[in-house]
Amino acid sequence: xxxxxxxxxxxxxLLGYELAAMDQYxxxxxxxxxxxxxxxxxxxxxxxxxxxxxxTKLIERMLFLGGKPDMQKRVGYLxxxxxxxxxxxxxxxxxxxxxxxxxxxxxxxxEKDYVTRDILMILLDDTEMDHAHWLEQQLGLIDRxxxxxxxxxxx
Amino acid sequence: MQGKPEIIKxxxxxxxxxxxSINQYxxxxxxxxxxxxxxxxxxxxxxxxxxxxxxxxxxxxxLFLQGLPNLQMLGKLFIGEEAEEMLACDMKxxxxxxxxxxxxxxxxxxxxxxxxxxxxxxxxxxxxEHLDWIETQQYQIEAMGIQNYLQTQIEED
Numbered sequence: 290x291x292x293x294x295x296x297x298x299x300x301x302x303l304l305g306y307e308l309a310a311m312d313q314y315x316x317x318x319x320x321x322x323x324x325x326x327x328x329x330x331x332x333x334x335x336x337x338x339x340x341x342x343x344x345t346k347l348i349e350r351m352l353f354l355g356g357k358p359d360m361q362k363r364v365g366y367l368x369x370x371x372x373x374x375x376x377x378x379x380x381x382x383x384x385x386x387x388x389x390x391x392x393x394x395x396x397x398x399x400e401k402d403y404v405t406r407d408i409l410m411i412l413l414d415d416t417e418m419d420h421a422h423w424l425e426q427q428l429g430l431i432d433r434x435x436x437x438x439x440x441x442x443x444x
Numbered sequence: 445m446q447g448k449p450e451i452i453k454x455x456x457x458x459x460x461x462x463x464x465s466i467n468q469y470x471x472x473x474x475x476x477x478x479x480x481x482x483x484x485x486x487x488x489x490x491x492x493x494x495x496x497x498x499x500x501x502x503x504x505x506x507l508f509l510q511g512l513p514n515l516q517m518l519g520k521l522f523i524g525e526e527a528e529e530m531l532a533c534d535m536k537x538x539x540x541x542x543x544x545x546x547x548x549x550x551x552x553x554x555x556x557x558x559x560x561x562x563x564x565x566x567x568x569x570x571x572x573e574h575l576d577w578i579e580t581q582q583y584q585i586e587a588m589g590i591q592n593y594l595q596t597q598i599e600e601d
Contacts, residue, residue, distance in 0.1 A: 426479065429479050429480065430479070430598065433527070433590075433591070434595045434598075435591045438595040439595075
């Protein structure tokens with residue numbers, strides 16, 4: 290089905306964010322594994338799968354709408370070097386993705402593409418309630434327990 | 445069965461305390477949960493639910509005694525901003541509740557309402573147990589430091 294170009298462009302912009310988030314989680318998860326922080330590895334590697342799932346949804350929808358998914362672009366990719374920096378950078382990406390999702394949802398609403406809107410809503414819910422909330426919790430725990438204790442609890 | 449007005453009044457006061465307690469512990473539970481302290485969440489959540497069951501028993505007893513259970517009244521909630529302060533607030537609540545429960549038990553004894561007395565002593569037993577649990581937490585915080593203590597509260601027991 291031929292889709293509206295505005296929607297396809299919006300989906301491509303979002304794809305750039307999701308791909309960046311996916312790459313970032315991928316590398317971060319491997320860093321945690323390398324450092325022996327197994328619990329963080331498990332969680333972040335699960336986030337990597339989630340982001341891949343999000344990217345899949347966007348690609349599927351774009352192909353269905355007759356668009357070309359742009360797999361080259363990455364927006365907002367920034368690796369951290371320490372555990373708190375890695376978590377902070379992941380959280381920043383989640384906030385950016387959420388903001389962009391809200392913009393594209395508004396476009397989908399105004400263009401009456403309700404199916405795309407529905408798909409994006411699921412992504413937004415994951416982004417806010419699952420990913421961002423968990424990251425905020427970890428940064429809160431680091432504040433409350435101290436970094437050493439926090440890391441000890443992630444072995 | 446027609447109950448004594450003094451007893452019904454005392455039971456209504458205990459009901460107000462339970463209703464207040466439900467709210468304080470429920471909010472504390474969900475604050476702990478939001479911060480990722482699952483064990484503390486679990487403990488406070490269960491306390492809140494237990495308070496609701498106690499309120500239920502009191503309501504049924506008041507109705508049985510042909511009184512009117514007052515569910516409008518709510519006492520002051522003591523809400524902390526950090527785990528340690530929250531435990532201190534709960535302690536303050538328990539310290540206020542227990543003497544009132546004891547007075548109510550004595551009143552029931554005086555009026556020979558042994559069934560109401562029994563209901564209240566059962567609640568008293570539980571409330572003292574909870575106070576003891578808070579004391580244990582405060583001892584642990586003192587002994588190991590707040591950061592180590594909180595580390596032990598991340599995951600559910």
